[in-house]
Amino acid sequence: AxxxxxxxxxxxxxxxxxxxxxxxxxxxxxxxxxxxxxxxxxxxxxxxxxxxxxxxxxxxxxxxxxxxxxxxxxxxxxxxxxxxxxxxxxxxxxxxxxxxxxxxxxxxxxxxxxxxxxxxxxxxxTYDSALNFGGEVLRTLGEADETALQMVEEFREIDRERFALEQVGGIYAGRSLIKGNAQPADIIAAKTARERERRAAAQDAAQGAAR
CATH class of the missing domain: 3.40.50.720 (NAD(P)-binding Rossmann-like Domain)
Structure with a gap:
């Protein structure tokens, strides 16, 4: 039926x-x-x-x-x-x-x-529940709600990048993106550095195509 x-x-x-x-x-x-x-x-x-x-x-x-x-x-x-x-x-x-x-x-x-x-x-x-838990940990430690949300979103972005690398290169391909005892500012700095590298690579590619 x-x-x-x-x-x-x-x-x-x-x-x-x-x-x-x-x-x-x-x-x-x-x-x-x-x-x-x-x-x-x-x-x-x-x-x-x-x-x-x-x-x-x-x-x-x-x-x-x-x-x-x-x-x-x-x-x-x-x-x-x-x-x-x-x-x-x-x-x-x-x-x-x-x-x-x-x-x-x-x-x-x-x-x-x-x-x-x-x-x-x-x-x-367990992904979303663990991230929500991590955000609440930051609030309990005295961080502002805005900061907690920002850190969670920064991690989501890094994790998406890591996952994309793993899909192509295997489960260990994104290990360099895993954080150890880093301060929140380190996460933002790492993101900024990666963005600079991507922009530089794009500019090099554009210049090469123009030659």
């Missing part, structure tokens, strides 16, 4: 603590969730809340089809097993290449593997 309101359905695989939180803004906006989970007892419990739940691990094409994967607006991989998540991603992208796939990543290496498998979006499961 296909899920109700199929044209507005989001398929969520893995309805544990991560998946449950993910589901709330989606449901609040009026989308219908079709759920695949491998915990039989849990499936019985959440069925009382009106969810349509399919028993399985998310890697069997027949279960994915039954849960509406082919017509889903998006497929969300929220399982807490990184090997299973990668396998699900590979199968889903092969079976349903036109459906957007968003996945929960365990760590940096897993995030890279998921992107290589073709997922459209990944998020490391």
């Amino acid at each position: 296909e899920p109700e309101n199929i044209e507005n359905t989001v398929l969520l695989i893995g309805f544990g603590r991560f998946g449950q939180i993910v589901s709330q803004p989606v449901l609040a906006r009026g989308y219908t969730l079709s759920i695949i989970d491998s915990n039989a007892e849990f499936i019985r419990d959440i069925g009382d809340f009106g969810f349509k739940v399919y028993y399985g691990d998310g890697v069997r094409p027949e279960i994915l089809h039954a849960a509406g994967a082919a017509t889903a607006r998006a497929i969300l991989i929220c399982v807490d097993d990184k090997e299973a998540a990668l396998k699900i991603a590979e199968i889903v992208k092969e079976e349903f290449p036109l459906v957007p796939v968003l996945a929960r990543a365990y760590d940096r290496g897993h995030a890279i593997d998921l992107l290589k498998a073709g997922v459209d979006y990944q998020v490391r499961e």
Whole structure:
């Protein structure tokens, strides 16, 4: 049987603590969730809340089809097993290449593997909560809210650059961007130096093309 309101359905695989939180803004906006989970007892419990739940691990094409994967607006991989998540991603992208796939990543290496498998979006499961925690640490230490926010955003930018390097050169490619006992000003100085280097490289390239 296909899920109700199929044209507005989001398929969520893995309805544990991560998946449950993910589901709330989606449901609040009026989308219908079709759920695949491998915990039989849990499936019985959440069925009382009106969810349509399919028993399985998310890697069997027949279960994915039954849960509406082919017509889903998006497929969300929220399982807490990184090997299973990668396998699900590979199968889903092969079976349903036109459906957007968003996945929960365990760590940096897993995030890279998921992107290589073709997922459209990944998020490391502890990334945002740890950054928010770090910002609150700075506030507790007496830093102004503006400074705490700035430091968090500076780190996000550095981390994006590091992650881009790792996607090309492997997990250790961005090690030079990892901070040790640095003062906040060091982060800004490092960013400024990198921007100068990029501008200089761009100018050299432009001058070379003009010759």
